[in-house]
Amino acid sequence: MAMYESDHTKFMREWMEKHPEQRDEQKEGRALWWDKPQSVEEQKRVAAARVPVKPYYYDINN
Template structure:
């Protein structure tokens, strides 16, 4: 049984085979926007400073 592959996926696979230099550009873009070093202390402080939200914030107090 063959797995479904969209036309877009096929296009991108073929295009990347024809343009292997784009792999490096793809890595650079990912590093620029996504692969950031994480500061564990900042993450911990952000988690501790969250304020509990009411289940339905727009309900009037009666």
């Protein structure tokens, strides 16, 4: 049984085969926004600065 593949996925797969130079640009874009190195100290600082979320955001009594 074959797995479903959307038309968009097929298009992108074919397009990337025809334009392999875009793979490097894709990696650069991902590194720009997502792939950031973080130290343990940085992770601890972010966790300590996190503000707890209220159970119900619009309740003014809590």
